[in-house]
Amino acid sequence: MTRTPDQQAAALLAAALGYHWREVKPFWWAHFDRLVSDPSEWTEARSTFVADEATVLEPWHVPPGKRNPRRRLRLVGRLEPGSELRAGAAASAIYDRPLPGCAQTSQNGIRGWTFSIEVQEVSAEASAAGGRDVLVVQDTLPGGADLHDAVPMALGPGVPPSTAGIAAAIRSLADRVVAGLPALPDHPAIDLLRRVPPRTRTGGPLPVVGAGAGAYVEAITAALLDLDGSYLAVQGPPGTGKTYTGARVIASLVEQGWRVGVVAQSHAVVENLLRGVAEAGVEASAIGKKPHGDVLDAPWTWLRKDPEFGQFVARQPGGFVLGGTMWDLTNARRRPAEPLDLLVVDEAGQFSLANTLAVADSARNLLLLGDPQQLPQVSQGRHPEPVDTSALGWLTDGHDTLPAHLGYFLARTWRMHPDLCDAVSRLAYEGRLTSMPCTAERDLDGVAPGVRGIRVPHTGNAVASTEEAAVVVDQAQAVIGRTWRDPASSDPATREGRPLAARDVIVVAAYNAQVWTVRRALDSAGLSAVRVGTVDRFQGQQAAVVLVTTAASSADDVPRGMEFLLNRNRVNVAVSRGQWCAIVVHSADLTDHLPTRPEMLEELGAFIGLCG
Numbered sequence: 001m002t003r004t005p006d007q008q009a010a011a012l013l014a015a016a017l018g019y020h021w022r023e024v025k026p027f028w029w030a031h032f033d034r035l036v037s038d039p040s041e042w043t044e045a046r047s048t049f050v051a052d053e054a055t056v057l058e059p060w061h062v063p064p065g066k067r068n069p070r071r072r073l074r075l076v077g078r079l080e081p082g083s084e085l086r087a088g089a090a091a092s093a094i095y096d097r098p099l100p101g102c103a104q105t106s107q108n109g110i111r112g113w114t115f116s117i118e119v120q121e122v123s124a125e126a127s128a129a130g131g132r133d134v135l136v137v138q139d140t141l142p143g144g145a146d147l148h149d150a151v152p153m154a155l156g157p158g159v160p161p162s163t164a165g166i167a168a169a170i171r172s173l174a175d176r177v178v179a180g181l182p183a184l185p186d187h188p189a190i191d192l193l194r195r196v197p198p199r200t201r202t203g204g205p206l207p208v209v210g211a212g213a214g215a216y217v218e219a220i221t222a223a224l225l226d227l228d229g230s231y232l233a234v235q236g237p238p239g240t241g242k243t244y245t246g247a248r249v250i251a252s253l254v255e256q257g258w259r260v261g262v263v264a265q266s267h268a269v270v271e272n273l274l275r276g277v278a279e280a281g282v283e284a285s286a287i288g289k290k291p292h293g294d295v296l297d298a299p300w301t302w303l304r305k306d307p308e309f310g311q312f313v314a315r316q317p318g319g320f321v322l323g324g325t326m327w328d329l330t331n332a333r334r335r336p337a338e339p340l341d342l343l344v345v346d347e348a349g350q351f352s353l354a355n356t357l358a359v360a361d362s363a364r365n366l367l368l369l370g371d372p373q374q375l376p377q378v379s380q381g382r383h384p385e386p387v388d389t390s391a392l393g394w395l396t397d398g399h400d401t402l403p404a405h406l407g408y409f410l411a412r413t414w415r416m417h418p419d420l421c422d423a424v425s426r427l428a429y430e431g432r433l434t435s436m437p438c439t440a441e442r443d444l445d446g447v448a449p450g451v452r453g454i455r456v457p458h459t460g461n462a463v464a465s466t467e468e469a470a471v472v473v474d475q476a477q478a479v480i481g482r483t484w485r486d487p488a489s490s491d492p493a494t495r496e497g498r499p500l501a502a503r504d505v506i507v508v509a510a511y512n513a514q515v516w517t518v519r520r521a522l523d524s525a526g527l528s529a530v531r532v533g534t535v536d537r538f539q540g541q542q543a544a545v546v547l548v549t550t551a552a553s554s555a556d557d558v559p560r561g562m563e564f565l566l567n568r569n570r571v572n573v574a575v576s577r578g579q580w581c582a583i584v585v586h587s588a589d590l591t592d593h594l595p596t597r598p599e600m601l602e603e604l605g606a607f608i609g610l611c612g
Contacts, residue, residue, distance in 0.1 A: 006184050057074050068141050074136055090118055102146070272540075375570065413435055447479055468586070484504060548575060548584045566604060
């Protein structure tokens with residue numbers, strides 16, 4: 001039976017009520033399984049690390065300004081490709097018996113754990129077995145616990161943060177909806193769930209984008225001023241100035257007295273947009289955010305304690321901007337008592353629909369800013385409705401680009417040469433993405449623009465390929481030193497033409513093991529300034545030349561399936577980092593297989609078309 005938009009909205013809201021506990025269940029299942037199972041049988045291998053060796057680098061001590069003792073450990077073992085145990089990550093320490101006094105365990109557990117580890121460094125070392133991973137971690141003793149000499153036999157993921165307040169915000173919205181049934185209220189989140197066009201005060205369609213450099217800013221600002229307690233979506237592909245546009249829209253609204261919130265999955269994303277808002281002319285005294293980590297100088301006001309949020313709002317004579325994560329925007333002690341005029345959800349292509357419902361009550365209107373064709377929304381649980389999909393992904397509804405009646409598609413990129421843009425546009429944007437004229441004025445002497453593939457013969461490789469690493473080095477050496485000219489650059493030397501530097505080249509590898517393999521090969525060739533990382537590291541960055549290496553020899557060798565390796569979103573992010581060209585290095589046999597599902601056949605065809 002086909003649902004009406006109202007029925008679909010109600011079903012989604014009902015499913016969102018259990019979203020967070022369904023998301024956390026797999027964590028606890030895997031966590032308690034690690035206490036009883038052999039490490040070879042552990043699930044979520046990307047989040048675990050079995051230590052072959054453990055050394056105390058620094059014994060228990062109390063650093064100045066700290067209360068609890070801590071120590072530093074060096075752990076040697078093997079990380080899974082794409083591991084989440086990166087520098088800065090929180091982790092659990094898993095101990096064999098006899099357990100230290102501070103460890104917890106389950107009723108049937110043969111091991112114990114503490115949630116006390118922070119990963120400080122991740123590196124690799126050569127060995128007769130072909131290389132191992134080295135983690136330097138800091139272990140903090142819980143308050144009141146006795147010192148001990150035990151070292152962990154493994155690491156697991158850290159405990160997920162509490163989402164009680166976020167879940168309560170969804171329940172509050174659901175209670176109000178239930179009270180008014182069978183009619184659904186006029187509310188930005190409900191409009192989003194129903195996929196109806198944004199409701200406007202005038203009752204008319206969204207303003208048309210005019211001509212000129214500020215056309216999108218003007219149209220989006222006008223559309224938001226006309227919103228009647230609804231939402232507006234803006235899809236910004238790579239290099240189209242999503243942050244620039246969003247920041248200037250916010251600044252224009254603040255100038256007109258609007259009270260604006262900015263929310264995203266991470267503090268880094270929020271702060272990136274806030275910097276753009278400051279550059280657009282909003283004073284630091286009118287921008288507020290809670291600190292996270294080290295407090296550095298920033299063009300806004302730090303709100304260190306909860307009461308400072310209310311004080312910040314009370315002293316504003318007009319419009320202002322309040323930034324934070326969903327924990328801030330669902331916390332009654334931090335968000336204003338009266339709803340904000342607008343909440344901007346940045347990177348809404350990765351912000352789940354359920355979390356969008358949670359933060360939506362903090363404002364009268366929503367602006368969803370992002371690109372669902374970038375890295376996909378990550379979900380751990382299984383849900384009866386697609387509340388785990390991203391807010392923008394829900395709106396695009398199977399399309400690669402946002403339908404015009406729901407918002408705006410930023411269709412012109414300032415980053416990619418037209419030949420490169422054309423390939424990316426066909427791959428991920430239904431042919432709608434075009435380049436600004438200035439991108440055609442660049443030149444890299446003797447190198448053709450666009451995307452090309454290099455097929456490399458090799459066998460038996462899963463997550464690392466020395467053969468592909470050697471080709472990557474060759475390709476980097478072939479472009480470095482050639483004359484690179486960009487008349488639109490802010491650097492005078494680049495405007496006139498200068499030798500392409502190693503810093504102008506990035507290498508995107510599918511797996512961490514290939515990152516380290518390529519890193520060693522580049523360093524040996526004297527190319528240490530060439531940046532190397534997985535696609536997650538480079539989202540939002542750019543370089544003149546991008547080299548992509550997939551590492552696996554064939555579909556049978558791919559450890560996490562071809563749906564990961566050839567995922568169109570991940571491939572899109574990788575190649576669209578380039579300003580001039582993208583070179584995809586892959587096994588000659590990688591595409592020599594027949595997928596069993598139609599969607600994977602489509603992804604394979606897209607990859608072959610891109611590289612061809």
